[in-house]
Amino acid sequence: MNNWPAWLPLREQLRPLTPYGAPQVPALARLNTNENPYGPSKTLAAAISKRVGEVSVNLNRYPDRDALKLRQGLADYLEKQSGVKLEIENIWAANGSNEILQSIFLAFGSSKALGFVPSYSMHPLIGKVANVEWVEGARNSDFTLNLSKAIEQISTYKPALTFITSPNNPTGSAVTISDIEELAKATANVNGLLVVDEAYAEFSSQKSAISLIEKFPNVLVSRTMSKAFAFAGARLGYLAANKIVIDAIQLVRLPYHLSALTQAAAEVALDFQDELLAEVAKLIKDRDKVAKNLEELGLKVIPSDANFILFSGFKESSHDLWQELLADGVLIRDVGLPGYLRVTIGNEAENQIFLKAVQKALKGAL
Ligand SMILES: *Cc1c(COP(=O)(O)O)cnc(C)c1O
Numbered sequence: 001m002n003n004w005p006a007w008l009p010l011r012e013q014l015r016p017l018t019p020y021g022a023p024q025v026p027a028l029a030r031l032n033t034n035e036n037p038y039g040p041s042k043t044l045a046a047a048i049s050k051r052v053g054e055v056s057v058n059l060n061r062y063p064d065r066d067a068l069k070l071r072q073g074l075a076d077y078l079e080k081q082s083g084v085k086l087e088i089e090n091i092w093a094a095n096g097s098n099e100i101l102q103s104i105f106l107a108f109g110s111s112k113a114l115g116f117v118p119s120y121s122m123h124p125l126i127g128k129v130a131n132v133e134w135v136e137g138a139r140n141s142d143f144t145l146n147l148s149k150a151i152e153q154i155s156t157y158k159p160a161l162t163f164i165t166s167p168n169n170p171t172g173s174a175v176t177i178s179d180i181e182e183l184a185k186a187t188a189n190v191n192g193l194l195v196v197d198e199a200y201a202e203f204s205s206q207k208s209a210i211s212l213i214e215k216f217p218n219v220l221v222s223r224t225m226s227k228a229f230a231f232a233g234a235r236l237g238y239l240a241a242n243k244i245v246i247d248a249i250q251l252v253r254l255p256y257h258l259s260a261l262t263q264a265a266a267e268v269a270l271d272f273q274d275e276l277l278a279e280v281a282k283l284i285k286d287r288d289k290v291a292k293n294l295e296e297l298g299l300k301v302i303p304s305d306a307n308f309i310l311f312s313g314f315k316e317s318s319h320d321l322w323q324e325l326l327a328d329g330v331l332i333r334d335v336g337l338p339g340y341l342r343v344t345i346g347n348e349a350e351n352q353i354f355l356k357a358v359q360k361a362l363k364g365a366l
Contacts, residue, residue, distance in 0.1 A: 013128060020125060028329030029350035034169070034200075034308050036230035037347040038279045044272045051264045063260035065253075067093050070263045073270040074238050078223070081202075082210040089243040090213070092250075093258060093266075097199060097224040097237025098122060104161065104220065104239075105130035106252040108193055114159040116150060118143060118170060118337055120197060123163045135159060143171045143302065147179050151186040158190040165197040167204050170335040170342045172304030174206040184209075184216040193245075195220045200306035202228035202280050203287070210240050217242035227307060228280050229269055236266040283307050287345045293355050297362060308344045310335070315365045324364070328357040 004010050022033050040048065070093055075086040094100045101122065105113070109132035115123045116137040124134040137153045140146045145164070154162055164183060166175040180196060187194040196209040198221055212219045220241040225231035239249065269276065284307075291301045291309055300313035314321050318341050322334040330353060333342040343354060 011131075013131060017125065017128060020122065022333065023331065025326075025331060027326065027331035029346055029353045030331050031344040031346050031350060031354060032331045032333040032342075033232075034227060034306070034344045035232050036227060036279065036283070036307065037345070037350060038230055040230065040269075041272075041275060044269070044275065047272070048265050048268045051268050052261055055260045055264045059260065061260075062256045063258060063263060065256045065258075067258050067263050070258075070267050070270075071238075073267055077270055077273060078208075078210055078240055082208045084208075084210050084213070086210070086240060087243075089246055090240055092239040092241075092246050093263075094237055094239075094253070095235040095258060095262065096226065097197070097222045097239075098126065099235075099257070100222050100237045100239045101195075101197070102126050102130065103249050103252050104193075104195055104222075105132050107248050108160055110160045112157050112159040113161040113163065114153060114157055115163040116145060118168075118335070119163065119165045120169045120199075121335075123165075123197070127161075132161070143168070144173060145175050145179060147182055150183060154183070154186040154190060154192070159187075159192050161193050161195055162187045163195050163197060165199070166206065166209070167200045167305040169199065169306065170308070170333070170337070170340075171302050171310050172200075172306045172308055173302060174204045174305035177207040177209065177211065180209050180219075181212055181216075184212055184219050188216060188218045193218045193220055195222060197222045199224045199227055202277065203284055203307050204305035206305060213240060213242060217244065220245055225266060225269060229273075229276050230279065231266070231269055234262060234265050234269070236262060236269075280307075283345050286348065286351060290343070290345060290351050290355065294358070297355075297359055299358075299362075308342055310337075310340055310342045312340045314339075314341075314362060316361070321361055321365075324361045325354075325357050328353075328360065330354050330357045 071088045071091040075091045079086050112133045112135050113127045114135045116139050127134045135157050184194050209221050223238050225236040294301050299311045302310045318334050335342050
């Protein structure tokens with residue numbers, strides 16, 4: 001809707017925008033938003049219910065607005081994963097990493113923001129909502145990062161914020177830690193921050209940018225429990241950064257932004273990290289299997305370090321193939337790149353349903 005009525009004092013820069021809206025429609029296989037197909041185990045669900053029950057008797061009180069216990073748990077988790085020593089003061093937590101990203105724009109959007117497209121569509125959208133000018137940086141034609149061009153664009157535009165998503169969404173490819181270090185230097189040279197969106201880090205074989213935080217105080221690493229921890233419904237994202245960055249983020253947080261229920265549930269999920277990461281290992285194996293199967297069908301696959309695959313090489317338009325798969329009960333994602341579609345790795349049955357539907361569609365298009 002962009003013919004808003006005259007009586008509505010909608011901010012000018014919001015008028016041309018459309019709200020985020022990945023289709024939420026029923027399907028046999030829902031493989032469009034990179035959710036983890038494995039719901040919490042019965043033991044984990046029971047443990048969450050128990051903890052939520054315990055905190056429920058105190059719901060007349062505001063929650064711990066500093067979420068100290070949860071942030072300590074997140075610091076310990078990241079330290080275990082990355083080998084980097086982290087303290088509570090290096091971590092912030094919020095309702096999904098989208099809230100983390102919004103806080104970053106609100107606190108540090110003092111001039112332009114730069115990102116290299118195609119990448120996560122919410123970076124420019126949140127930026128525009130926060131009234132930060134968005135500069136679209138370029139990539140190589142195979143969507144890999146063009147490091148020298150990126151560095152050139154950073155020195156030209158001198159952005160306050162530069163975004164890099166690794167593994168990237170929607171392509172799935174990871175950026176090497178040495179390239180990220182070069183971006184950290186380039187952004188530091190223009191007094192800018194480098195925001196590394198690591199929503200899919202647990203699925204990747206690349207080293208996390210958390211290893212750069214000590215040397216480069218301008219590096220911010222955004223993480224989420226939505227994907228690897230199979231916790232999208234609970235809404236928990238977090239940030240690892242220099243203590244001064246975390247201090248500044250608190251200037252823009254809303255009072256008591258993270259409910260006592262969310263904090264309790266996330267603390268329990270962290271206790272089950274070994275169980276949850278075992279499922280990540282299975283998804284990685286299945287991702288590589290699905291990629292191989294797609295190639296066997298004659299399609300092209302971008303090597304993925306995430307829990308989804310971007311593929312091409314079909315004759316129909318992206319929209320037509322997307323539609324045809326949906327008619328067969330398979331919901332995947334048309335990410336707006338002509339000739340490409342993105343599929344999330346599901347459970348074994350969903351992956352089979354998807355592959356069968358693709359095979360059928362490709363035959364029909366001959
Ligand atoms: C899924 C995703 C997120 C996660 O958002 P949440 O708000 O934590 O659910 C963040 N960044 C990227 C690149 C994503 O793909």
